Amino acid sequence: MAETRLQESNKERKKVGISNTLMLFIVLVIMIAFFGITSQIKFGQQFFFSILNIIPMLSNISYIGIIACILTMLLITGEMDFSIGGNIGLTSCLAALLLSKGINGVLVVLICLAVGILMGVFNGFIVTRLGVNSIIATIGTMSIWRGIGYTLSNGESMLAFNPVIDYLGRGTIFKYIPFPIILFIIVIILTYIIMNRSKIGRRIYAIGVNPMASYLSGTNVKGIKFLLFIFCGAAASLGGLILTSLSAVGMPQHGQGLELTVVSAVILGGTALSGGKGQILGTLAGVLILSILYNGLTMLNIMYFYIQIIRGIVLILVVATYEIRQSRALRRV
Amino acid sequence: MSKTKLIFILVLAVALIATFSIMPGCTTAQAATEKTVAESESGYALYEQLRGYAQANKEWPEKLAADYSLAFTNIMGGIPFCESVWQNVQDQWKFAGGDPNKLYYADNQYDATMGLQNADILLAKKPDVFINFQFDSKVNSIISNKFSAANIPIIAVDVPTPGAPFMGVNNFQVAYMAGEKAIELVEAAGGIDAIDKIILMQMPSGGEVVMLRSEGFYQAFADKYGADKIDPMTIRGDGGAGEAEQANQALTDILSANPDIENAVLTSVNEQTMSGCIAAVQTAGRWDPEKWIVVTQGCDETGQQQLRDGLTDASVAYFPEKYGEYLIPASVALMNGALVPPFLYVENEVITLDNIDEYYPAK
Amino acid sequence: MTENNIVLKMEKITKQFPGVLALDSVSIDLKKGEVLGILGENGAGKSTLIKILAGNYIKDSGEIFIDGEKFEINNPGEAMASGIRVIYQELNTLNNLTVAENIFIGEQLVKTGLKIVDWKSMVKKSKIILESLNVDLNPKAVMEDLSVSEKQVVEIAKALSKEAKILVMDEPTAALSEDDTKSLFRIICTLKEKGVSIIYISHRLKEIFEITDRVTVLRDGKKVKTLVTAETNTNELVSLMVGRDIKEMYPKREVPITETVMEVKGLIAEGVNNISFNLKRGEILGVFGLLGSGRTSLVKALFGANPIKSGEIFIKGKKVSIKSPRRARDSKIGLVPLDRKMEGLALALGVKENITLANINDLGRGFLINKKTEALKAEKWADSLNIRTPSINTEVNSLSGGNQQKVVLARWLESGSEIIILNEPTRGIDVGAKIEIYKLMQDLCEKGAAIIMISSELPEILSIADRIIVMSKGRFTDQYTKNEATEEKLLSAACL
Incomplete structure (x- = not known):
């Protein structure tokens, strides 16, 4: 086993990204098998592998996944957006408020996405034009967005029932497949194509690997980062709308702490915080691992505190494995 | 080369999931609860009977829970109040003959999103009854929809869930009791004119019912002294979702905005927010136990300690360690097709330093 | 010349980097009070050799002798302790401190009995060191007000604040004007007279002829030859350096x-x-x-x-x-x-x-x-x-x-x-x-x-x-x- 792996990685030395992703999917499969089997043993019944579990779980993570895919692109350029959680809170309150004023559902969705884009523009402006470090800038805007959310909602949660909004999170296609999962899949495919096949994807990677060399080769580094901040803003508000739909409630607390969940999933997927490295499929695996871990452990009646500990250990283990593999690959050159 | 491998693994994973999900016994939906809710002649007779078993605090004479499963979400694990509730639910479940493996648990962490996710996970386990302890009453409506679609009855704890029997505090009554106790203390301290402000730390995100926890307090004052007198004195603050930190900040702001507060009446929705509030007053350097009349609600371990330390003057006890004595009989009654009263209010008591040892003997 | 005169001997030093053999069995020796030039193109291995001597890199094989005794240099501290001082091309001065503070950085003088920095004696000793180098520089001046060459003098003074046996100068004139170069050479002569041995690295032939006693030529990680400076000429050195005719x-x-x-x-x-x-x-x-x-x-x-x-x-x-x-x-x-x-x-x-x-x-x-x-x-x-x-x-x-x-x-x-x-x-x-x-x-x-x-x-x-x-x-x-x-x-x- 170890030997074949060694041979594999010798052959694939240049493509550390792909084989790391492969590793993640193997971990994922092992995890799924483990939860399936233990659930069977413990309860004598298959709770984990049932449509009743898998489908709601996937719709619950679809909004995280959508944001994670887009954030992966931004992280690859070496920038960060922590304001996504605040964006979700604001969007969800805004949507509920507009609905309560009797505004048409489609219009509400469009307004919220436009506001999301504006939030992205604001982040992009602060980071690329004023030159503020993106971590600091977006921690700042995170607080601003959430504060506006509290102001809009007066701190209360507001019911948000509307056919259009309902469909966004709870509608189904072909009777069984929830609409947010479809959205998630579309985003995965789009971002995958962008990052692996497109011109802008190439520029994103090059910026992450060496911003100076990219700039001196005529790449509009700031422009691309700006664009990705806008994408992030739009993705977060789409996520906020889905979450509003899933909970049927607009509340300023929505998305609290979500930025860390999303960032951990992206990092787990093999994206480097320093930029230049990352794969959309890796992020997909990261999102699935973290949420299946929660789902499976909760299924097994494991206390939340232990789940937190296990999550942390998994994150560190996986990232440490990347580092070890990386340094081995370097030593072999 | 590696891409084909990747696709292979993906296909494998999908196939694995597919196999498991069509395995016999996995997807067959639990035979839809066949128990027709028997229109019991005596109304809530079964519940009353089981409640009697539970209050004895020992094994029930009948193992009525033996073949059933129960799901419970906790509002926030780790807080003494919530841990007491959970502990008592576990104990009573065992007394009722329930299988501990069939008592499903999840922690909502004061997070509505998590509450939703947990509800989905527990729904997938198709419990016979679901006890929902989740802080946002409006989010509970969507949870209620899902479970009623699956024909699984819900019992709501402390925060209402639409269409479900409510177990917990009669918020208005408790708050009114707290208010009456506070009035007693105000009178002893020289009457309402000696008081500068009445501060209510509220929790708007808990919905209207939780708002009653402080509005009842206000009502007691308004009934006694008249709303015209009380209204200008009353400050309502948003203490957040029941955690110390947010309440601390909110009260700090109130204190800065009202530099002349010296003698005040202070109440909040639970003991955690109160500890944040007291810390805020102390940090501001304006703490004087003689001048602050502090009446709180919950009287969990934190609250007992605050009482013993002289930080609070009185606390209305919810007796979380007795919640299971209501929840399990109600659940088992529902499992057995009986009805449960729409409101199951816990009995409350005003605890002060004088009677605390009666209810909670010092360790 | 007898063996006793040899202060430093590096024998068969080899250092491998991923993909490059940076040094291949290079030997040099340095006599007391001499200036040894090390000459070579970029990438010839000059810097690697110096970094090994300074303890920044660890050699793969080979031996280092100081005063005839075998020495293992595993970190910069050990190199310092054995009297080796290196002045790099990029200056390491702290620009918002004074001259005296820079000279005594890392080993400030402390008043006896008290853990208090003794500013007065730091300034006094700085003055003595600077005077011994024949330069007129105020120890209380702030570094950022100095010119590049003055900063370099401070670097030299810093190197000499503790007793230095071997002074290594890595391309010291890269940023200096001709006048500054001349005053640097004067300082080198002063040090030579005091018995300090100097390794002088440069690829400027003119300077090599002006200041060094002997010169070692490196090429592609190997030592080509060591010559007495007075007995060679530009053409010979260049062809040794590049390994072929200039026209080629x-x-x-x-x-x-x-x-x-x-x-x-x-x-x-x-x-x-x-x-x-x-x-x-x-x-x-x-x-x-x-x-x-x-x-x-x-x-x-x-x-x-x-x-x-x-x-x-x-x-x-x-x-x-x-x-x-x-x-x-x-x-x-x-x-x-x-x-x-x-x-x-x-x-x-x-x-x-x-x-x-x-x-x-x-x-x-x-x-x-x-x-x-x-x-x-x-x-x-x-x-x-x-x-x-x-x-x-x-x-x-x-x-x-x-x-x-x-x-x-x-x-x-x-x-x-x-x-x-x-x-x-x-x-x-x-x-x-x-x-x-x-x-x-x-x-x-x-x-x-x-x-x-x-x-x-x-x-x-x-x-x-x-x-x-x-x-x-x-x-x-x-x-x-x-x-x-x-x-x-x-x-x-x-x-x-």
């Missing part, structure tokens, strides 16, 4: 120089003061200047990476506004930057991706990259520039310096650049690759390109450039044709 080393062809393609008038930008010049098709224009002369600022301004405050640039007679590297690229200007790892290449990406980096838009119609088109383009340049790489998908990181430089050059050829600016194009690459780069530059000129080559290597610029402009303090100070230029003229113009 710097091949120069006659290329017809035709019409003007670029004209710069009164360019003012950060670090660049009122510069005008023109550039003709087929021409290699050399720009020579010392460290800090503004040569790199000029490159950045021409390429749009530094904002231009005033002045005009004409390309083929048309006025252009170069506000960004993107505009420069679109005006058919290409840049091979100074630091290819930091500024030139995306190291973790492949050869292919690096070649097409400036022309991603041409990699297919619309939104997507056509991988076939891209591979074809990359293969074409890899072949025609003879880039030695296992495949075009190999990470550029694993290529040798010369091949990396060719990848950067290929990028601009792919983008059709007609004006190519090369900033120190042969820094840190081996001799064979250098020759290839020189030939390549002239091939390009033949095909009608115009080249601006910034270089601080005198033999290179003297042999390859058709015309040489000398810069100092952001201005052009003089201009020579290939035939007029000499080493002395360039150096003295560079110090104006």
Whole structure:
């Protein structure tokens, strides 16, 4: 086993990204098998592998996944957006408020996405034009967005029932497949194509690997980062709308702490915080691992505190494995 | 080369999931609860009977829970109040003959999103009854929809869930009791004119019912002294979702905005927010136990300690360690097709330093 | 001379880096009170040898003897303890502290009995050290007010604040004017008289002859020879250094120089003061200047990476506004930057991706990259520039310096650049690759390109450039044709 792996990685030395992703999917499969089997043993019944579990779980993570895919692109350029959680809170309150004023559902969705884009523009402006470090800038805007959310909602949660909004999170296609999962899949495919096949994807990677060399080769580094901040803003508000739909409630607390969940999933997927490295499929695996871990452990009646500990250990283990593999690959050159 | 491998693994994973999900016994939906809710002649007779078993605090004479499963979400694990509730639910479940493996648990962490996710996970386990302890009453409506679609009855704890029997505090009554106790203390301290402000730390995100926890307090004052007198004195603050930190900040702001507060009446929705509030007053350097009349609600371990330390003057006890004595009989009654009263209010008591040892003997 | 006279002996030192044998069994010895020159091209192994002596690198094999005793140097602290002091090319002074504080940094004098810094005696001792070097410098002066050469003196004083047996100076004159160099040499003579042994690293032959007693020549990680300075001459040293005849080393062809393609008038930008010049098709224009002369600022301004405050640039007679590297690229200007790892290449990406980096838009119609088109383009340049790489998908990181430089050059050829600016194009690459780069530059000129080559290597610029402009303090100070230029003229113009 170890030997074949060694041979594999010798052959694939240049493509550390792909084989790391492969590793993640193997971990994922092992995890799924483990939860399936233990659930069977413990309860004598298959709770984990049932449509009743898998489908709601996937719709619950679809909004995280959508944001994670887009954030992966931004992280690859070496920038960060922590304001996504605040964006979700604001969007969800805004949507509920507009609905309560009797505004048409489609219009509400469009307004919220436009506001999301504006939030992205604001982040992009602060980071690329004023030159503020993106971590600091977006921690700042995170607080601003959430504060506006509290102001809009007066701190209360507001019911948000509307056919259009309902469909966004709870509608189904072909009777069984929830609409947010479809959205998630579309985003995965789009971002995958962008990052692996497109011109802008190439520029994103090059910026992450060496911003100076990219700039001196005529790449509009700031422009691309700006664009990705806008994408992030739009993705977060789409996520906020889905979450509003899933909970049927607009509340300023929505998305609290979500930025860390999303960032951990992206990092787990093999994206480097320093930029230049990352794969959309890796992020997909990261999102699935973290949420299946929660789902499976909760299924097994494991206390939340232990789940937190296990999550942390998994994150560190996986990232440490990347580092070890990386340094081995370097030593072999 | 590696891409084909990747696709292979993906296909494998999908196939694995597919196999498991069509395995016999996995997807067959639990035979839809066949128990027709028997229109019991005596109304809530079964519940009353089981409640009697539970209050004895020992094994029930009948193992009525033996073949059933129960799901419970906790509002926030780790807080003494919530841990007491959970502990008592576990104990009573065992007394009722329930299988501990069939008592499903999840922690909502004061997070509505998590509450939703947990509800989905527990729904997938198709419990016979679901006890929902989740802080946002409006989010509970969507949870209620899902479970009623699956024909699984819900019992709501402390925060209402639409269409479900409510177990917990009669918020208005408790708050009114707290208010009456506070009035007693105000009178002893020289009457309402000696008081500068009445501060209510509220929790708007808990919905209207939780708002009653402080509005009842206000009502007691308004009934006694008249709303015209009380209204200008009353400050309502948003203490957040029941955690110390947010309440601390909110009260700090109130204190800065009202530099002349010296003698005040202070109440909040639970003991955690109160500890944040007291810390805020102390940090501001304006703490004087003689001048602050502090009446709180919950009287969990934190609250007992605050009482013993002289930080609070009185606390209305919810007796979380007795919640299971209501929840399990109600659940088992529902499992057995009986009805449960729409409101199951816990009995409350005003605890002060004088009677605390009666209810909670010092360790 | 007897064995006792030998202060330092390094024997058969070998050091391997990934992909490069940096030092291959190199031996040197240093006598008491002598100045030993170490001469070699960039990448010959000079710096590696010094870093091993200073404890910054650990040798793979070989032995070090100090005063005849075997010594293992595992970290900079051990090197310091055995009396070795190194002054690097990049100065390590802390600019907001005073001279005295810098001299005693890390080992401040403490009042006896008290843990209090003894400022007075620090200033007093600094004064004594500075006086012993025959320099007039106020110990209380703040570093940022000093000139580069004065800072260097402080570095020397710092090295001497504790007893120094061996002083290593790594290219100390890279940033110094001729006068400053002279005063530095005076200090070296003073130290010599006191019995300090000095290792002097430089690639300026003139200095080697002026100051050293003996000289060791390194080439490609190997020691070529040690000579007594008085018994050798420039030609011998150069041919030892490059391993071949000068003509062979710097091949120069006659290329017809035709019409003007670029004209710069009164360019003012950060670090660049009122510069005008023109550039003709087929021409290699050399720009020579010392460290800090503004040569790199000029490159950045021409390429749009530094904002231009005033002045005009004409390309083929048309006025252009170069506000960004993107505009420069679109005006058919290409840049091979100074630091290819930091500024030139995306190291973790492949050869292919690096070649097409400036022309991603041409990699297919619309939104997507056509991988076939891209591979074809990359293969074409890899072949025609003879880039030695296992495949075009190999990470550029694993290529040798010369091949990396060719990848950067290929990028601009792919983008059709007609004006190519090369900033120190042969820094840190081996001799064979250098020759290839020189030939390549002239091939390009033949095909009608115009080249601006910034270089601080005198033999290179003297042999390859058709015309040489000398810069100092952001201005052009003089201009020579290939035939007029000499080493002395360039150096003295560079110090104006």
